[in-house]
Amino acid sequence: MAIRSVADIGVMACLTALVALSVVHPADSGANESSAETSRTVLVTGANRGLGLEFARQYAEAGWHVIGTARKPEQAGELKGLGARVAQLDVADQDSVNRLAAELAGQPIDMLINNAGIFPRVGTIEEIDFDDYNRTLAVNTVGPVRVTRALLPNLRQGQLKIIAGLSSNLGSIAKNERGNFYGYRESKAALNMFTKTLAAELGPEGFICVVLTPGWVQTDMGGPNAPLQPADSISGMKAVLDKLTPADNGSFWSYDGSQMPW
Ligand SMILES: NC(=O)c1ccc[n+]([C@@H]2O[C@H](COP(=O)([O-])OP(=O)(O)OC[C@H]3O[C@@H](n4cnc5c(N)ncnc54)[C@H](OP(=O)(O)O)[C@@H]3O)[C@@H](O)[C@H]2O)c1
Numbered sequence: 657m658a659i660r661s662v663a664d665i666g667v668m669a670c671l672t673a674l675v676a677l678s679v680v681h682p683a684d685s686g687a688n689e690s691s692a693e694t695s696r697t698v699l700v701t702g703a704n705r706g707l708g709l710e711f712a713r714q715y716a717e718a719g720w721h722v723i724g725t726a727r728k729p730e731q732a733g734e735l736k737g738l739g740a741r742v743a744q745l746d747v748a749d750q751d752s753v754n755r756l757a758a759e760l761a762g763q764p765i766d767m768l769i770n771n772a773g774i775f776p777r778v779g780t781i782e783e784i785d786f787d788d789y790n791r792t793l794a795v796n797t798v799g800p801v802r803v804t805r806a807l808l809p810n811l812r813q814g815q816l817k818i819i820a821g822l823s824s825n826l827g828s829i830a831k832n833e834r835g836n837f838y839g840y841r842e843s844k845a846a847l848n849m850f851t852k853t854l855a856a857e858l859g860p861e862g863f864i865c866v867v868l869t870p871g872w873v874q875t876d877m878g879g880p881n882a883p884l885q886p887a888d889s890i891s892g893m894k895a896v897l898d899k900l901t902p903a904d905n906g907s908f909w910s911y912d913g914s915q916m917p918w
Contacts, residue, residue, distance in 0.1 A: 697814065699723040699765050701747055701803060702772025703740065704732040706875035707822065710886040711769055712740050714894055723765070725756065725772070747772050747799030748791070757806040764813035767897070770800035770821040770847075775877045778838045789839040796843035801850055812861070819854065820897060821847050823867035823908065823916075830917035848908060848918060855906030864905045868893050871911045884911075 827844025
């Protein structure tokens with residue numbers, strides 16, 4: 657059976673478990689679903705707060721093995737409390753990325769969510785601070801490239817082979833009519849291009865590479881006036897991720913399940 661979606665993995669795992677049960681424990685046919693769930697592993701960057709923490713919460717609740725990264729693991733109490741494995745990671749620091757890859761060597765990862773990001777509030781071109789501008793590209797664009805490349809061996813060992821990046825409405829060139837947000841917009845548009853390029857390279861291996869926009873969400877980044885709560889944005893994005901198939905490789909999604917224009 658060709659594996660086409662998360663649901664297929666569950667079906668395959670259940671079939672395998674049922675065959676095993678019919679030989680070993682013919683009477684115990686209800687004990688296999690949780691093993692299918694716990695066999696999946698997701699790694700979420702920037703999982704100590706905001707959307708990353710909510711991704712970790714919802715995948716942990718769904719029975720996945722969650723690896724959540726934090727720049728300061730000692731301050732990631734809420735993430736630890738979910739039962740997640742907490743790993744140190746600064747996505748802009750190659751040594752830190754290398755340490756993570758060494759720590760996780762041999763560990764299959766089914767899905768990578770490149771979530772960590774920053775948002776400098778820049779209005780006009782005169783307001784650009786080039787240190788901030790470079791930092792934004794380093795974290796939001798080069799960070800996901802570093803992490804994806806470093807964890808590729810783990811992802812190749814995983815079953816789902818999903819690489820998801822947190823983009824933004826502000827990263828859509830097609831939807832940019834208002835301007836502003838220099839640095840952030842470019843960083844997310846470049847993340848989108850990276851994802852398309854990666855999709856073309858890794859699609860033949862069965863990878864599904866996508867970008868998602870969470871909408872405008874109440875986090876430290878989104879601020880208190882955002883209309884969406886993290887739980888609603890993440891459950892929407894999780895629903896998108898849950899039903900991805902290889903035909904979706906190289907696509908840009910909104911949290912509400914609609915396709916985003918590039
Ligand atoms: N909230 C929104 O409305 C919205 C809208 C569109 C897109 N997004 C995107 O969604 C993602 C998550 O946003 P959020 O709202 O959850 O932001 P947030 O509340 O500000 O959280 C950002 C997370 O990224 C981590 N991070 C920042 N720099 C990092 C680095 N160099 N290395 C590793 N981790 C780093 C932070 O860790 P520390 O705690 O150590 O700083 C934190 O865990 C971002 O990519 C953002 O661009 C958000």
